[in-house]
Amino acid sequence: MSTPSRPLTGRQHSAQLTQGLIALFAFSCATIAANLYYAQPITELIAPALRMSAGTASLIVSLTQIGYALGLFFIVPLGDLLENRKLMIATAIVSIASLAGASVMHSSGGLLAMSLLIGFSSVAVQILIPLAAHLAPDHSRGRVVGTIMGGLLLGILLSRPLSSVVAGYFGWRFVFAAAAVLMTLVTAVLALTIPQHQPSHRATYFELIGSLLHLVRTTPVLRHRSVYQALMFASFSLFWTAVPIELTRHYGLSQSAIGLFALVGAIGATSAPVAGRLADAGHSTQATFIALIAGALSFAPALVHPAWGVYGLVVTGIVLDFAVQMNMVVGQREIYALPAASRNRLNALYMTSIFSGGAIGSAVASVLYEHGGWTLVASTATVFPVIAFVHFLAIGRPHALRRS
Template sequence: MSSTTQALPLRSVTMTRGMVLLFAFCCGAIVANIYYAQPIIELIAPDLGLSSSLASLIVSLTQIGYALGLFFLVPLGDLLENRRLMVITTLVAIASLLGAAWTQQPNVFLLVSLLIGFSSVSVQILIPLAAHLAPEESRGRVVGGIMGGLLLGILLARPVSSVVADLFGWRAMFIAAAVLMAAISLVLMLTMPQRQPAHSATYGQLLRSLGGLLRRQPVLRQRAFYQGCMFASFSLFWTAAPLELARQHGLSQSQIAIFALVGAIGAIAAPISGRLADVRISVNVTERFANT
């Protein structure tokens, strides 16, 4: 990148309220790409000639792509300059979303669904960067605020997708998402601080270290299992619910959107949890000094 578009170096950037809001918006917008297709499968499948069983692969492949991105792409955040990596993955997301909007082939749509999930893991690079920038006493609040934006993106993606598909057709949703990603890539290029990780491990060593962490950290295994179960339940419900509401109860896409909006209330919990984490850190630090 040229010097005219380079962001401020990492050491000169602090997590102001505006920066937290920007990170939260970017995370929410990026992660929403994974969920746009869920409530409108009923519209996508017949248009592409997908059977009911193959239509379910749209959601599954998107989530599989996200899992593959977590395993293979996120570790690169410890090796490559973070801003450049995020911009590249966002460009892949733009290409994938446009492919979903324009393709007439069911197999191609399934492939780009996998790529949409794979390229959406850039949020998992952005959140650790925010935690690194934030001072310890406010780190929980900062991460909680950004996670609130991420959760809002997950929960609002469905009603937004339903309304847009109802008014303009399902392909319009993917075109709009690609335009939004183009805007975000420009914002990231101009405002996101540069961070070149000081890591000596190779890519292969980073991948192998994941297995070592699971073996050595029982708490990590427990929480990974809990979160996996919760995420599976969440995905199953929101995959089946729109189909049930449309087929059995005759709801339109706009009516399904109103149903999905109820779930957005849950995003309020993330900032509250972050503030509670900060309080706990402050109490622990106070107790430590009191005992010395």
């Protein structure tokens, strides 16, 4: 494995990335990304313990998301300016402290502040992924990013059922405490293992932030890919926010059974390496076509044959996760092929757009369900990838063909 004593600059990276390091990056991304979602299924346990109203308890999740958005915009671009390993470790230390703080907080205000910091510091994952892309040779960058993104998605999908089970046995405080311990171990291993990378970009921080709008204006690939994945992630978040309500109210499933249902989404992570290999082979346009079509068709069981019941929801979960993951990896592969000096800022903009789409999907889920049940949820969730597909056919695909 690489050692931290060897700084990397320019394009000295072809021999730096081993299979062990790829596995470490994937596991680390899963661990860090999971921190964003541990609180979602346990707010009903936290609220009475800290005498919080239901509305105040919902802010735990909202502030975590807001913190993540702020971190994406203000911290991740620093990866184009500061030494990456130090930046990632410093951010991870804040994550450890905020998780530990959440585990011992006895006031609602304190826990809400820790939630904001947990989200803010979880952007360490978006420093690791561009670093891995820098270390990977051009011919295998898609495969490497796909493998690591598979780990990240697994962390997201497994965090909710894991949090529910652990909190049920040991209490909600133990969830945050255990996450802090796991983050400490992961950070220590990363500090001893990953190589340094000092960007060649020279600018002030404010010049760096000011350049974000310029990158949006001058990078069509970024704009198109951001639109596709923001819409796909809106559908993804809408489904996974609303489906527990449907499983509880319509099918009477217990919390444990819902946790098991959530595990089916982990199957979708298998599309990440496949998508990476397709992108490496020059088939990004075809992979995007498949992903957007699959996303639009994933809700067909609910709209065409509702009698399929839970089995239909399982099919939707697997196909939708497969499509979302494939489209994300292909998009990242294309963005990481752009000039390396802007890689962290491009990634920050891409992920901010994805997160914004996901936040919209989550925000409208319960409202849609209350007004029209699962049929309205499924119909709306179908519209998002359909819009993305129309954009792809009308604008994105012709642009991609001209570039090729």
